[in-house]
Amino acid sequence: MRLPCLDSRLQAAYDFVLPDSIHADVASDHGLLPLRLVVDGKCPRVIVSDINAAALGRAKAAFCKYGYHHQADFVHADGLECLTEPVQSVSITGLGGDKLCGILERGAALLRGAPLILSPHSRLYTARRGIYAAGYHITQEKLVRSRGRYYIMMFAEEGASRCDESGLWLGPCLIHDRRPLCHEYLLWREKVAVSSGGEDLPYIKEALSCW
Numbered sequence: 001m002r003l004p005c006l007d008s009r010l011q012a013a014y015d016f017v018l019p020d021s022i023h024a025d026v027a028s029d030h031g032l033l034p035l036r037l038v039v040d041g042k043c044p045r046v047i048v049s050d051i052n053a054a055a056l057g058r059a060k061a062a063f064c065k066y067g068y069h070h071q072a073d074f075v076h077a078d079g080l081e082c083l084t085e086p087v088q089s090v091s092i093t094g095l096g097g098d099k100l101c102g103i104l105e106r107g108a109a110l111l112r113g114a115p116l117i118l119s120p121h122s123r124l125y126t127a128r129r130g131i132y133a134a135g136y137h138i139t140q141e142k143l144v145r146s147r148g149r150y151y152i153m154m155f156a157e158e159g160a161s162r163c164d165e166s167g168l169w170l171g172p173c174l175i176h177d178r179r180p181l182c183h184e185y186l187l188w189r190e191k192v193a194v195s196s197g198g199e200d201l202p203y204i205k206e207a208l209s210c211w
Contacts, residue, residue, distance in 0.1 A: 003039055003066060004032060008144040009119060012153040013091050016117045016140070017042060021088030024049065024114075026079060026103065027095055031059025031072075038063075038071045049075040049082035080107025089115045093153075097123030101130030108134040116156040124152065125200070128168045137161035141173040143182055150185050166207070169200040175207050183211055 006014055010033050017023050017037060024047035025034040034046035048063070050056040053076050063069040075082040080103060083090070090111060092100060097120040116136060120127035131138060131154070140155035152171060163172050170189075174182060186208050193201040 003036065006032065006036055008146045009093070009151045009153065010036075012142045012144050012151075013093055013117050013119060014042075015142075016089070016153065016155045017091070018088050018115070020044065022046070022086075024083060024087045024090045026082060026090060026092045027051070028059050029055050029094060031062050033091060033093070034072065035059075035062055035066065035068060038068045039066065045071050045073070047073045047075060047082055047087065049077050051076070051078045078106075079103035080110045083107070083110040083112075083114075086112050087114050089117060091117040093117070093119040094121060096121055097125070097127035097130070100127050101133075104130050104134040104136075111158075113158040115158075116154075118154045118156060119151055121151070124171075125168050128154075128163065128171070131156050132161065132163055135160060137163070138172050141171045141177070143174060143177065143179070143185055145181060150188070166203045169203045170207055178211075183208075186211075 013033055014036060019042055021043055022045050023034065023037055023043045026049050028034060028048045028050050031048050034048050037043040037046055048059050056074055056076055060074045063072050092103060100120045136156040136158055138154050138156045142153045144151050166175060186204055190204045193204055
């Protein structure tokens with residue numbers, strides 16, 4: 001039975017997960033990322049969590065369908081409350097920046113220093129501020145395009161650090177990425193900022209001037 005492939009967004013998250021680790025996927029929804037991790041043997045065990053019982057049930061059904069349910073703990077919990085034991089990495093993808101900040105603010109102590117793999121779908125400035133406020137700093141970022149949308153995958157590690165306004169708006173690592181996709185992304189951001197009068201416009205123009 002063939003497992004569905006990961007899209008480029010979830011593949012980027014998958015690539016950040018540490019091999020041979022216990023990984024927790026928070027707000028997991030369909031559970032495809034943690035399922036792929038155990039099927040490929042990258043993680044011997046995963047924690048699959050969601051506040052929505054129906055979504056968690058669908059994820060569990062997918063694990064059972066492929067015969068990997070014995071390698072997963074399914075936890076009905078709000079945010080990081082699922083972390084009742086140390087894990088080596090935690091992913092939170094698919095939520096808006098405000099929700100992500102709320103999860104980190106309420107449960108940062110439960111992380112016990114575990115690296116974070118994050119992909120907020122909106123309010124990226126707010127999300128990045130929340131990451132730094134939680135005592136983490138972004139060490140890697142990867143921009144991908146999937147189904148006509150841009151997504152930024154962030155890898156954050158514990159430790160105090162400062163991030164300037166340009167980094168908060170555009171990504172402290174991404175502003176140094178010279179791939180063509182990043183230039184395309186900046187040009188799109190510029191159009192959006194011009195039409196909406198966005199506060200990020202000066203930082204976008206500065207970044208584009210470096211190309």
